[in-house]
Amino acid sequence: MDRAMNQSLTHKEASRLEALARLRLLDTPAEPEFDELAGLAASISDVPISAITLIDERRQWFKAVVGMDSHGSDRESAFCSYTIQQDEIFVVEDATADQRFQRNPLVLGDPHIRFYAGMPISGPTGEHVGALCVFDRQPRQLTGAQRTALEVLARQVNARMELRMRRMELRMRRIEQEQMLVEQDRLNRELLAAQQRFQSFMDESPFLSFVKSVDGRMLYYNRRFAERFGITMSAWLGKTDFDLFPAEDAQAYRDNDLAVLRSGQLQVLEERSRESDGSASLWHIYKFPCGSGEGVTTLGGIAVDITETTMREEKIARMRREISELRDQVELAQVMALQQERSEMMSDRKMEMALVGL
Missing domain, CATH: 3.30.450.40 (GAF domain)
Structure with missing residues (x-):
């Protein structure tokens, strides 16, 4: 008690x-x-x-x-x-x-x-x-x-x-609010500076970069991307590949995106796109899932146009094949010429022997 x-x-x-x-x-x-x-x-x-x-x-x-x-x-x-x-x-x-x-x-x-x-x-x-x-x-x-x-x-x-x-x-509450506003302003300025640094880095990058939502909508792309496709910095935002590319290409892109999201890992891919003149471009693409503590929320991508490189490599390979074929033909011609020469020499010797026999 x-x-x-x-x-x-x-x-x-x-x-x-x-x-x-x-x-x-x-x-x-x-x-x-x-x-x-x-x-x-x-x-x-x-x-x-x-x-x-x-x-x-x-x-x-x-x-x-x-x-x-x-x-x-x-x-x-x-x-x-x-x-x-x-x-x-x-x-x-x-x-x-x-x-x-x-x-x-x-x-x-x-x-x-x-x-x-x-x-x-x-x-x-x-x-x-x-x-x-x-x-x-x-x-x-x-x-x-x-x-x-x-x-x-x-x-x-x-x-x-x-x-x-x-x-x-x-x-005290007013002072705290003022301090919070000052701190918020500082954080906003730091965030803006970070965003500007990020944007400058992405825009000056020689590669095409983009970010999509998990449902395939375009959330971001850098200046190189916009210049490559001749669009403004906002023209494709919110759109899917099916809104922007032929259905066959769009489906291939989406299949690759889903495979990356399911794997949860970086994947290196090759994708093709059709140009307005009907030609095809070949891309070397790194696709990777992005997320936070709440899980995967977006898909990032970095693309390199390897069309010219591929064409150059194919041209070099073709030239090498042609040179190899030409070399083979030259070697064959040389063998045939040698055989012809030997044949003629044997024919001449036979004729000489025949004359001696007379």
Whole structure:
């Protein structure tokens, strides 16, 4: 039972300290609106000393004080430590006659408290964070009107604290928003610079580059691509290969795209395209899946026109074949000529032998 009660008290104190921290009042400079309420409390109660106190885990700190030169005391000796445990005004008419305070250093020494009255003040969620209190160096009693006035003034302190907190939160929120806007502007500028670097890199690349969605729609192509096909930088965006090329070619491109997306790996392909004059171009294409943490979202491609290279290689191969054939023909002619020469020589020898025989 005691353990459960201690846990409950610990939780309650933690909530109270959290509410106090949220007010952002501890160790702040004096503010006229709180000084005026403290002065009014002393005047109404007809006492020389009054204060608006805040109590953290170790100390009692005065946000406003009238009638003594002090910033606070330790929590253990603070009368207000009793006040925050209650929901109504706490009064000690003569501290020297109250066993709880007879040996209190604030009673035995400066400011020599004999009379104390305190009304708890609360944060916006109701936790008692301190007190509006009045002191006297001689015993006394509060009238009913004075009690009521202290209760009203305490509510005014509550309202002022909450208003101050709301203003500060609003100011902090505005500062955070301004910082976010500055950061967003910086990120936007960095993003724009990165996009410009990327665009410049892609446009100056000697290769044709493009990006398609997984359903085959053109999302991006570089300047070399646009120049090669004689189009603007936006003419083909959103279109599929079936919108742009003959059906047979488009189907071949789509089949290759799907194969790359299924494999999840880079593939090196050769694809043909038909030109407006009816001729065919041959492309060496690198196609690869692109994605993020959400999986593959696009397909990228880099294409190199190898038509001229292929034609040149084919021409060289043809010339080599022709040279080889010509060499074979020359060798054959040489063999035939040699055989003819030998045949003629044999014929001449036979004739000579015949003449000798005669």
